[in-house]
Each structure stands twice: as structure tokens, then as C-alpha cells.
Amino acid sequence: MSKQSGRPPTLEDVAARAGVSRALVSIVIRGVPGASEATRQRVLETAEELGYRPDGRARLLAAGRSRLIGVTLALNNPFHSDVTEGIYAAAEACGYQVVLSAVTGRRAPERAVETLLDYRCEAAILLGPLVARQALQELAQRLPVVVVGQPSHAPAADVVRVSDADGVGLAVDHLRCLGHRLIAHVDGGRSAGAAQRRAAFRAAHRRHGLPGQPHVVAGGPGEEDGATAARRLVSDGLPTAVLAYNDACAVGLLDMFVRLGVSVPRQVSVVGYDDSPVGRLSYRRLTTVSQDGHQLASLAVQRLVSRLAGSAPAERQLLVRPALVLRGTTAEPAGGRP
Amino acid sequence: MSKQSGRPPTLEDVAARAGVSRALVSIVIRGVPGASEATRQRVLETAEELGYRPDGRARLLAAGRSRLIGVTLALNNPFHSDVTEGIYAAAEACGYQVVLSAVTGRRAPERAVETLLDYRCEAAILLGPLVARQALQELAQRLPVVVVGQPSHAPAADVVRVSDADGVGLAVDHLRCLGHRLIAHVDGGRSAGAAQRRAAFRAAHRRHGLPGQPHVVAGGPGEEDGATAARRLVSDGLPTAVLAYNDACAVGLLDMFVRLGVSVPRQVSVVGYDDSPVGRLSYRRLTTVSQDGHQLASLAVQRLVSRLAGSAPAERQLLVRPALVLRGTTAEPAGGRP
DNA sequence: CTCAGCAGCTAGAGCGCTCTAGGCCACTCA
DNA sequence: TGAGTGGCCTAGAGCGCTCTAGCTGCTGAG
Numbered sequence: 001m002s003k004q005s006g007r008p009p010t011l012e013d014v015a016a017r018a019g020v021s022r023a024l025v026s027i028v029i030r031g032v033p034g035a036s037e038a039t040r041q042r043v044l045e046t047a048e049e050l051g052y053r054p055d056g057r058a059r060l061l062a063a064g065r066s067r068l069i070g071v072t073l074a075l076n077n078p079f080h081s082d083v084t085e086g087i088y089a090a091a092e093a094c095g096y097q098v099v100l101s102a103v104t105g106r107r108a109p110e111r112a113v114e115t116l117l118d119y120r121c122e123a124a125i126l127l128g129p130l131v132a133r134q135a136l137q138e139l140a141q142r143l144p145v146v147v148v149g150q151p152s153h154a155p156a157a158d159v160v161r162v163s164d165a166d167g168v169g170l171a172v173d174h175l176r177c178l179g180h181r182l183i184a185h186v187d188g189g190r191s192a193g194a195a196q197r198r199a200a201f202r203a204a205h206r207r208h209g210l211p212g213q214p215h216v217v218a219g220g221p222g223e224e225d226g227a228t229a230a231r232r233l234v235s236d237g238l239p240t241a242v243l244a245y246n247d248a249c250a251v252g253l254l255d256m257f258v259r260l261g262v263s264v265p266r267q268v269s270v271v272g273y274d275d276s277p278v279g280r281l282s283y284r285r286l287t288t289v290s291q292d293g294h295q296l297a298s299l300a301v302q303r304l305v306s307r308l309a310g311s312a313p314a315e316r317q318l319l320v321r322p323a324l325v326l327r328g329t330t331a332e333p334a335g336g337r338p
Numbered sequence: 339m340s341k342q343s344g345r346p347p348t349l350e351d352v353a354a355r356a357g358v359s360r361a362l363v364s365i366v367i368r369g370v371p372g373a374s375e376a377t378r379q380r381v382l383e384t385a386e387e388l389g390y391r392p393d394g395r396a397r398l399l400a401a402g403r404s405r406l407i408g409v410t411l412a413l414n415n416p417f418h419s420d421v422t423e424g425i426y427a428a429a430e431a432c433g434y435q436v437v438l439s440a441v442t443g444r445r446a447p448e449r450a451v452e453t454l455l456d457y458r459c460e461a462a463i464l465l466g467p468l469v470a471r472q473a474l475q476e477l478a479q480r481l482p483v484v485v486v487g488q489p490s491h492a493p494a495a496d497v498v499r500v501s502d503a504d505g506v507g508l509a510v511d512h513l514r515c516l517g518h519r520l521i522a523h524v525d526g527g528r529s530a531g532a533a534q535r536r537a538a539f540r541a542a543h544r545r546h547g548l549p550g551q552p553h554v555v556a557g558g559p560g561e562e563d564g565a566t567a568a569r570r571l572v573s574d575g576l577p578t579a580v581l582a583y584n585d586a587c588a589v590g591l592l593d594m595f596v597r598l599g600v601s602v603p604r605q606v607s608v609v610g611y612d613d614s615p616v617g618r619l620s621y622r623r624l625t626t627v628s629q630d631g632h633q634l635a636s637l638a639v640q641r642l643v644s645r646l647a648g649s650a651p652a653e654r655q656l657l658v659r660p661a662l663v664l665r666g667t668t669a670e671p672a673g674g675r676p
Numbered sequence: 677c678t679c680a681g682c683a684g685c686t687a688g689a690g691c692g693c694t695c696t697a698g699g700c701c702a703c704t705c706a
Numbered sequence: 707t708g709a710g711t712g713g714c715c716t717a718g719a720g721c722g723c724t725c726t727a728g729c730t731g732c733t734g735a736g
Contacts, residue, residue: 008458010722021686026724036684056456057395057404058722061691066395075411075419076615084413085442097453100438104423115435118394120346142346227621256621258596277414283565283594348692359716364694374714396692399721 009050018046029054056097060120069096069304070116073127074103078247078276079293080127083148086297087125094305096122103128113139123304125297126157129192144307146300149291150192151317158307160300160318164193167289167322168200169207171243171271174287174324176208178332180241180269183210186219186229186253188245194221197245197273215239219249226252234260238268240333247272247279250286254329265331275325285328295320347388356384367392394435398458407434407642408454411465412441416585416614417631418465421486424635425463432643434460441466451477461642463635464495467530482645484638487629488530489655496645498638498656502531505627505660506538507545509581509609512625512662514546516670518579518607521548524557524567524591526583532559535583535611553577557587564590572598576606578671585610585617588624592667603669613663623666633658 011029015022020043027034028043029052035043046052060066069091073080084100091098099119101112109131116124123144130136133153139145140156147159175183185201188194198216205214217232219225226249233242234257244250250272257264264270272279272288279286299318306312349367353360358381365372366381367390373381384390398404407429411418422438429436437457439450447469454462461482468474471491477483478494485497513521523539526532536554543552555570557563564587571580572595582588588610595602602608610617610626617624637656644650 012722022723023686023688023725024684027685030724034684039684053452053455055399055458055722057399057458058691059724061393061395061399061693061721062723062725064691064724073413075422076414076416078414081413081442084440085444088440088442088445100440102422102426102438104419104426106423107426114391117391120393120395223616223619227619252619255593255596258593259621278561281561281565281590283597350692360693361695361717362715365715368694372714377714393692396721397694399723400692400694402694402721 008055009052010055011052014043014047014050014052017050018043066120066122067096068099068119068121069301070099070101070119070121070124071127072101072103072109072112072116072124074129077128078278079149079274079291082276082293083127083297083300086294087301089294090298090301094301096301096305110135117142122308125300125304126152144304144312146303148296148300151196155316158300158303158312158316158318160296160303161193161320162289162291162296162322163319164196165200165203166319167273167291168197168243169204170322170324171273171289172201172204172208174326174330175241175243175269175271176210178241178269178330180239180333181210182215182239182333183241183243184215184217184233184239186217186226186233186242186244186249188249189218189220189225191221191245194245201243219245221246221248223248223252223255225249226254227256229253230256230260230262233268234262238262241269241271241330243271243273245273247274247276247286247288250288250329251278251284254284254286265329267334269330269333271330279327287327287330288325290323290325292320292323346393347390348393349390352381352385352388352390355388356381404458404460405434406437406457406459407639408437408439408457408459408462409465410439410441410447410450410454410462412467415466416616417487417612417629420614420631421465421635421638424632425639427632428636428639432639434639434643448473455480460646463638463642464490482642482650484641486634486638489534493654496638496641496650496654496656498634498641499531499658500627500629500634500660501657502534503538503541504657505611505629506535506581507542508660508662509611509627510539510542510546512664512668513579513581513607513609514548516579516607516668518577518671519548520553520577520671521579521581522553522555522571522577524555524564524571524580524582524587526587527556527558527563529559529583532583539581557583559584559586561586561590561593563587564592565594567591568594568598568600571606572600576600579607579609579668581609581611583611585612585614585624585626588626588667589616589622592622592624603667605672607668607671609668617665625665625668626663628661628663630658630661 011022011025015025025043028040088098101115103109103112109129126147137154140154145157147157149161152159187198202214217229219229230253250270272286275288275290279288349360349363353363363381366378426436439453441447441450447467464485475492475494478492483495485495487499490497525536540552555567557567568591588608610624613626613628617626
């Protein structure tokens with residue numbers, strides 16, 4: 001790759017130097033049939049020599065399609081990172097490029113989506129906080145949209161997510177198996193999927209015929225929320241097990257329990273949700289429900305690609321079965337199995 | 339914004355409907371002078387009516403420049419998230435767009451940089467793990483590059499970062515003021531900037547005339563590394579204060595100390611570096627050295643813009659003074675001030 | 677010998693924009 | 707009266723690609 005003095009080399013430059021037409025270079029670069037092996041070699045060598053890289057913009061513009069999949073995500077969210085990594089891999093395997101658009105405190109989801117539209121993405125995957133129902137529906141009517149990891153409120157959008165009923169069910173079954181009967185749920189408040197998990201918890205509670213009303217404690221999506229819930233649980237009387245909305249929340253619970261002198265899992269078992277890195281640390285070893293981000297990503301991309309090809313199923317929702325990852329924060333309740 | 343049946347509307351469509359030329363619509367949309375107020379209004383209304391959005395790609399292609407700033411970053415890194423948020427704001431204020439390219443376990447920095455090149459970014463900000471020295475130098479010769487938050491090994495690249503000497507100095511001064519004399523540093527191993535902070539710690543140790551050799555413990559950039567170091571410190575004998583490589587590492591120390599029954603700050607004071615959200619949690623209240631991500635971002639963007647304008651200073655390194663954020667993990671040593 | 681068939685190549689028309697050069701029409705001023 | 711001025715607008719040539727249509731020259735069948 002030799003350094004160019006001026007602007008980057010174009011197809012034209014390569015064509016001139018190799019003594020062929022622009023079109024032929026294009027054919028070679030794209031790797032489509034229509035050139036002899038000899039010419040192909042020669043063109044490729046010339047391109048290499050000039051340090052040629054196709055101009056994405058021009059390419060997309062000319063091709064009339066962008067082969068671009070847009071992704072909105074919250075930075076600094078382990079689950080999103082995981083899914084995004086999977087999207088990169090899956091998209092590239094299908095010949096698509098990925099363009100990221102971050103949602104932050106100062107950058108609303110609407111703004112993030114607009115950026116994707118400006119790039120003329122052919123399809124979008126939404127991970128982060130969602131735009132309003134109406135806007136989402138409009139977006140989904142323009143291009144194929146998959147919402148990952150949370151239910152969507154727009155009928156035109158696809159959804160790929162882990163079944164909360166299954167995930168929560170798995171966790172509660174596990175705790176019941178160990179002998180727990182006093183199980184509390186620290187919920188996610190108004191976070192994505194929190195309502196579903198809450199409902200799933202109530203259903204599991206009923207299904208197992210546990211005593212009393214399902215014990216749902218106000219929580220939230222962050223460590224702080226978990227910590228607050230832990231304080232409340234300790235002062236109001238501990239259950240024997242707690243199922244948290246997500247891993248961050250569970251970690252907050254865990255860390256606060258430690259500080260309050262509550263022993264996990266001896267006095268109380270804790271189960272998280274997400275299988276994120278913070279829970280995997282050696283000194284936490286959080287038992288958790290795993291959502292396979294790579295699998296979700298790959299399914300989302302597949303779904304988009306088939307929508308673009310017009311061959312997608314009518315069913316919009318794709319539910320994936322989660323797995324329970326058993327680690328060190330669950331055990332039989334203190335008094336042994338009743 | 340009315341829904342289009344087919345492809346998105348173009349300048350041409352707006353022009354036809356408004357009864358003016360394409361060029362004039364372009365003028366209005368770009369907001370440059372050259373149209374009467376009346377026409378401007380009419381065109382704007384028509385554009386709105388059709389739901390017109392300029393095609394970024396075509397725009398950039400035609401303009402001959404992209405007004406694009408590329409950013410490579412590690413997802414799920416609080417410092418990077420913070421800086422990225424700042425970059426969005428600063429870039430948009432200067433009329434630049436931002437394109438993100440993630441570096442992940444499966445996506446090497448080289449790949450991330452290539453993507454930026456394909457987008458024909460005019461300049462790049464590198465946050466994540468860096469490409470090799472040679473590649474970085476080549477990149478920086480092609481376009482203005484700013485490395486944020488860590489020293490770069492390529493003479494052609496700009497660097498914007500917090501002065502490690504100042505940051506570490508601030509932390510050690512604070513501990514000395516409280517009366518600490520046995521201060522250890524849990525380092526970052528081979529992480530970005532770790533060597534600088536290590537050296538700064540040794541220098542501060544010398545400057546304060548502290549007894550013995552500077553006590554540097556092998557650490558790393560994550561919680562796990564901090565936790566491991568904590569175990570070692572406890573078994574080898576505690577200092578009265580520890581300065582960690584970064585907040586994640588400090589949090590690992592903190593959480594392991596709690597689990598080992600070591601009281602912070604009563605038995606040992608802990609200082610972090612980065613001021614990331616995990617340290618701000620109410621039950622940790624980590625004293626830390628703050629790198630103002632937004633400020634770094636804004637300086638980086640400014641530097642790029644002036645490089646592009648050909649008016650940048652010859653000095654490539656821009657050192658920012660950090661601040662010490664006093665919270666709850668530092669106090670006088672157990673025996674009081676000696 | 678003719679002619680279809682085909683591999684290998686090229687010309688040229690876009691894709692949706694920007695931007696330069698220039699046209700047209702008051703209006704002003706010598 | 708006519709040249710000059712300035713505001714508003716348009717034509718048209720790209721930007722770097724892709725892609726269709728068509729043009730070669732070489733086979734091999736009829």
C-alpha cells in the first residue's frame with residue numbers, strides 16, 4: 001500500500017494504470033464474473049499497488065442500495081455490546097455493513113434513528129431505548145426494523161428476544177428445586193422488558209403454588225437500584241431468595257448485602273438476568289439467566305435479510321429460549337429443604 | 339412527514355413539486371444564501387410535505403469532502419462512552435458528522451480503522467486499543483488523527499489526554515496530606531497509559547520522600563485484576579492507602595476488601611482513576627481522579643478541525659489537568675497522622 | 677462458409693447531490 | 707440612454723462508483 005500524495009486513488013486511476021476500462025476494474029473489485037483470470041490478477045495487483053479502496057459512498061449511491069444495516073444502541077451497556085459484536089459478524093457474513101448510532105443522555109433515540117435514515121440504511125436493529133410508538137411504527141413502515149431484547153409496541157416491527165416467561169420460569173424453578181418458598185422479585189421499574197419479567201414472575205409464583213402474594217420489590221436497571229432494594233429487603237425482612245431484573249441490579253443487591261453483613265447464598269440466594277461480565281467476576285459468581293447476545297444478533301440479521309428479500313414469515317415475534325447459568329449465588333435455604 | 343410509496347424523495351422531486359430548479363432546493367436545504375425568503379419558505383414546506391431527507395452519501399460525494407469524523411472505540415467502556423458522547427456534541431457544533439467503529443474481541447482495531455477509511459472520514463479519533471505503531475503512523479499521514487486518553491507511539495498523530503503525572507500527583511498529594519506514608523500502587527499492567535501512571539507514581543513517591551522503594555503491585559484494567567491485587571495485599575500486609583490504575587480496578591479492590599473484612603477507609607484508603615459510574619454508586623463513593631471526557635472530546639475535535647484547516651500547532655501533545663474528586667474511600671490512616 | 681453463441685471487454689447513462697458559471701431582471705447612476 | 711450592479715435563479719458538469727447494452731473476436735455446429 002503506497003502512500004498517495006493527493007486524494008485517494010479511484011477506479012479511474014486503477015483502470016488507467018492497468019490499461020483497462022473502469023467497468024472492468026469494478027467487475028474485478030466486486031468479484032463478480034466477467035473478467036479473465038489473467039486480467040483479474042493484473043487489476044488486483046494494480047489496485048494493491050495504488051492502495052486503492054473503493055469509496056463506500058459512491059458505491060452505495062451507484063448501486064442504488066446501501067447494503068447497510070443500522071444499529072441504535074446505548075454505549076456502555078454490556079448486553080448491547082454483546083449483541084453488537086454479534087451483529088457485526090452476522091451482517092458481514094451476509095455481505096452487509098453495519099453503521100452504529102449511539103443513544104446517550106444527550107442524544108435521543110429519535111436523533112439516533114434519523115442518522116441511520118441519513119445513511120440510507122436498508123434495515124435497522126434497535127437495541128437502545130426506543131423511540132415513541134408512533135415514530136417506531138412509521139420507521140418500520142419505511143424499512144425492515146428488528147427490535148432486539150425487548151417487546152416492541154409497533155405492529156410493523158419485528159422482535160427478537162428471549163422469552164421472559166421461560167427465563168424467569170427457569171430461575172424460579174431452580175430456586176424451588178433448591179427448596180425456596182419465599183422468593184422476591186426486584187423488578188426493573190419502567191425499563192425495557194421489566195413489565196414482562198414482572199408478569200412472568202407472578203405467573204411462576206402462581207404455577208408453583210407459593211404462599212401469599214408474589215413479593216415484588218421496586219428496583220430498576222442499575223446497581224444503585226439493586227442496592228436500594230437490598231436495603232429495603234434487609235429492613236423489611238429477608239426472603240430466602242431474590243430474582244433481580246438484570247445482572248446490574250443483582251450485583252447491586254449482592255454488593256449491598258455484603259456490606260450489610262448478609263451472607264449470600266447462605267442467608268439469601270440471588271439470581272440475575274443477562275449473564276453480563278460484572279456477574280462473572282470470581283468474587284461474585286452470580287447465578288443468572290443467560291440471553292445469548294450473539295444468537296439474538298444473528299437471528300435479527302437473518303430476519304432483516306429475509307424481510308429485504310421479501311421472504312420473511314408473517315409472525316413478527318421470535319422468542320428464543322434462555323439458559324440458566326448456575327454459579328455461586330444460589331443454594332438451599334438456611335433451614336434446609338422444608 | 340407523509341409516507342412514500344416507493345423510494346425516498348430526492349432533491350429532484352422537491353424541485354419539481356415546488357416548481358424550482360434542483361440547485362435552488364439544494365441552496366435552501368443547505369441553508370446558504372442565494373434564495374429569496376418567499377421561495378425558501380415554499381421549498382422548505384414542500385420538502386417537509388414530501389418527507390424529504392438529504393442523502394448523506396450523495397451529498398458527501400458531490401461535496402468532495404465528507405465532513406465525517408470517524409471514531410474507534412471499545413464498546414462497554416465507561417470512559418469511551420463518555421468521550422464519545424462529547425465527540426457527538428462537539429462535532430455537530432462544528433458541522434461534522436460522527437461515524438462509530440467498534441473494536442471488540444472479534445473485531446481488531448485494524449478492521450475498525452479500515453471501516454473508517456471506507457467511509458472516507460476526513461479525520462479520526464482513536465479511543466480503543468490502538469493499531470500497531472507502523473499502521474498508526476501511516477494512518478496519521480493520510481488524515482488527521484487524534485489519540486485520546488493514552489500516549490501514542492506515532493509522531494504524526496495528535497494526542498489529547500490527561501496528564502498522568504498530574505493525576506497521580508494529585509492523588510498522592512491528597513493521601514500524603516491525610517498522613518499516609520505507606521502507599522501502594524496497583525498498576526494497569528500493559529494497558530493504555532499504565533506505564534505512565536506507574537512512572538508518575540514512582541516520581542511522586544520520590545518527591546514526597548516516602549520510605550523504602552515505591553510499592554507497585556501487579557494489577558490490570560478490570561475488576562478482577564483489582565480483586566486479585568486486594569487478595570495479595572491482604573496476605574502480604576496492607577499498606578495504609580492504595581492508588582489503583584483505574585476505577586474498575588479500584589472497584590475490584592474495594593469489593594474484595596469488603597469481602598475479606600477489610601474496612602475502607604478505616605484500615606485502608608483507596609483512590610481510583612477515571613471517575614466512572616461504578617465508582618459513583620452510593621455504597622462505594624470512590625475517591626478518584628477525574629478525566630473530563632467531554633473536555634477531552636471537545637479538545638480532540640477542535641484539534642482535528644484546525645488540522646483540517648491547516649492551522650494546527652506544531653506541538654502534537656495536549657495535556658489536560660485532571661481533578662481529584664473527593665468521596666468516601668479516603669481518610670486519615672488508622673493510627674492517625676504520624 | 678455462415679452464423680449463432682459466448683467469453684471478455686467497453687461505452688455511457690445514471691445514482692442524488694454540490695457547485696461554478698452564467699442568465700435574467702429590476703434598479704441605480706453617470 | 708446605456709453601462710453597471712446585485713439579487714435570484716438555472717443549466718450542466720462533475721463526485722466515484724454500478725450496471726445495462728452492446729461490441730469485439732473466437733469457437734464450433736450446420
